[in-house]
Each structure stands twice: as C-alpha cells, then as structure tokens.
Amino acid sequence: METGNKIKPLHRLLNQEIYVKNADILHLSIQINSSSIFFLIVDENLTEFKVFLHFEFDKDLNSTQIAENIDQIILENKILDSNFKSTSISISNYINCIVPKEYFDKNKVLDILKFNHNIDFKLTEKFEFIEPINSYILFTVPFEIYTSLNSNYKNSVWKSSSQIFLKQLYKNNYIDKHNFYLYIEEEHIEIAFFENSNLIFFNCFSYKTMNDIIYFLLNIFEKLNLRAHENEINITGQVDQNSFIHVELDKIFHKVNFIGRKKNMNCKISNSIKLHKYYKIFNQHK
Secondary structure (H helix, E strand, O other): OOEOEOOOOOEEEEOOOOOHHHHHHOEEEEEEOOOEEEEEEEOOOOOOEEEEEEEEOOOOOOHHHHHHHHHHHHHHOOOOOOOOOEEEEEEOOOOEEEEEHHHOOHHHHHHHHHHHOOOOOOEEEEEEEEHHHOEEEEEEEEHHHHHHHHHHOOOOEEEEHHHHHHHHHHHOOOOOOOOEEEEEEOOEEEEEEEEOOEEEEEEEEEOOOHHHHHHHHHHHHHHOOOOHHHOOEEEEEOOOOOOHHHHHHHHHHOOEEEOOOOOOOOOHHHHOOOOOOOOOHHHOOO
C-alpha cells in the first residue's frame, strides 16, 4: 500500500452500526505486527464485538513507513479516530523474552533484551507479568510505531501478544496435556510445550518456508527427547484447515488439531470467522 492512496481493509466486519459519539463507552483492541494491523471494538461490558478491521501493510516496510500507514488508516476510518473508553495494544513478532519473577529487575529490561537479542533499531521496551507461569515477559516496540499509536490513543495499555497466547492456553485448560501449541501468522510462529500443567518450552521464530517450521519443531523434539508421532500438535492463528502448512505438518506429526476461542452465540462478527483465526485479537480484551 502506498501512502497517499486510500488504504482499504482486507476484512471489515460490522455487528451493528456504530457511531463515533458512542466511542466513549467502548473498548478498542489493536494488534500489530510487521505485516498487518487489526482493530476490534468491544462493547462497554467487554462481551460483544462491534467492529473488526484487518489491514495489511506492503512487504518490507520499515518502522517509519508502518507508522505513517497507521496514521493514515486511523485518519481515513472515522470510527477509529475517536476517544474510546479504553484501549489496549498488543505487539507481535518483535523481540521478546520470558524471565522468571525471581530474576526480574525492571531497571535491567533493556540489558536483558540486548543480552538475548541483536537489537539494531530504536525501540521502547515494555514488560508485563504472566501470573500462571510466575514470570515476566519483556518485549519491544519500534519507537516510531509506539509514538504513532500512543499519539492517537493516549493512556493505552501495551501488551505482548505472546502473553495473550500463553494466558489463553492456561485459561482454557489446554495445558494439562503433553502437547505442543503453535500460533502461526505470516513469517512468524510461536511454539509452546506443556507437561503436567507446566510450561516447559516457549519461543518465537521467524520463518520463510515450511521447511523452517518443520526444522524448528524437530529440533525442539530432539532437545526435549520426545518422539514426533507421540505428541499432538495444536495450531491456531492465520492458517487454514487443509492449507499447505496444515497438510505438511500432518504428514510428519500425524496428530495435528486446531484450537480456537470459545464461540459467542450473541456475536455475528466472531461467529462468522473460523474459531482458530484471529485468536489473539479476539482474546485481547479479557
């Protein structure tokens, strides 16, 4: 998408007509990664989805260009250019790491991130506590993107989308099994493994091809001394049933399932979308 041309949403779903004057009683959830941005407007009771918008960025944009696109999208969509009662923003597929509570020091967040990652861009560092695993997740937001969204939505709460993924696995009691859980989106995958309700492994990877995903999984199986055919692979995110990724995973691991959010019988928006799709954004407000 080129700045200057109107940026059209890839998906636009309306549960009912929303007027800008009602925004002060509504919650706005935003999820952003290097290729897309999602907006979800939720009612004041956080029980009904009102508006869902999904925009894709052109490939290989830098943080400044993405920030410019964000400003343009908000300007061109009147309902987004509003004063919401509350706003949460989650960031995906950027640098993060998990630190047990006993080793966490809020004054050394950036030092810890730099120790674990090669950081070569201007950023804002954040952290939040994940109660089920008694740990903090440290994460980064490119400075230009942080500035854009914070200027449009003051007093927003920032989240790591990885925290949303892990928290929902615990909340929905997926963690009592000896299973792997994969969240997949374009060029980004998160892999979690639980044993006896304990998080044994979690990491995020960038991928280009299906072979990358298979390599990551087989390498993890080897390190954990597990056999591929004896463990279930549960997937969610931006991947479809019978897609190339699904079929190739099923060839190797045999036990491949989809997991998703719980169905909301009163919401036409979420019920019109496969339950495993947009898993994080539809759980972000909880």
